[in-house]
Amino acid sequence: MPLPEFAFKLRTFGTGFSKVTRHLLTETKPEDVTLLQFEILHFLYTEDSATFGQIGACTGMSLPNTSREVKKLIQKKLVTKRADLKDKRVYFVELSPSGQELMTASSAKLERLISGQYAHLNPEDVNEVMQALDLLSEKLLGE
Structure with a gap:
């Protein structure tokens, strides 16, 4: 396949996937957090803990903006931060117990939404899509 076509x-595909992802996140986020804050919570839900730099890289935010949004999440008692034992200048951000509870509930809601949105797929189609996702992850994301 010629590179321009690829x-x-x-x-x-990326644009379409981004639209679907944004829609699903918007539908599952709680009312009292912004979409950006929910993206941070979702990232921490999948990563367990992360530095401010890692959060900023994932969300596309500058370090000052990341710090401001994390501070708001700390005030809402959804995340905590702790200093690295080896380097006190580095802080890790983690979901608090209430943040974990919120994200577990949001994840269950997300599963229900996905199940409903793609209920028309038969088991063979689902298997084929899962194989394609595995292939995309391996070839494009190196996972």
Whole structure:
């Protein structure tokens, strides 16, 4: 396949996937957190803990903006921060017990939404899509 065609297909898929992801996150986020804060919580739910730099890289925010949003989540008692034992300048952010509870409930809601949205797929289609996702993760994300 010529590289421009590959780039076009990848960009088109990425844009569509981004729209679906944004819609699902918007539908599952609690009312009292912004979409950006929910993205941080979702990242921490999958990563367990992260530095401010890692959070900023994932969300595309600057370090000052990341710090401001994490501070708001700390005030809402959804995350905690702790200093690295080896380097006191580095802080790790983690979900608090109430943040973990919120994200577990949101994850269950997300599963229900996905199940409903893709209920039309038969088991063979689901298996085929899962294999395609595994292949994309391996070839494009190195996972």
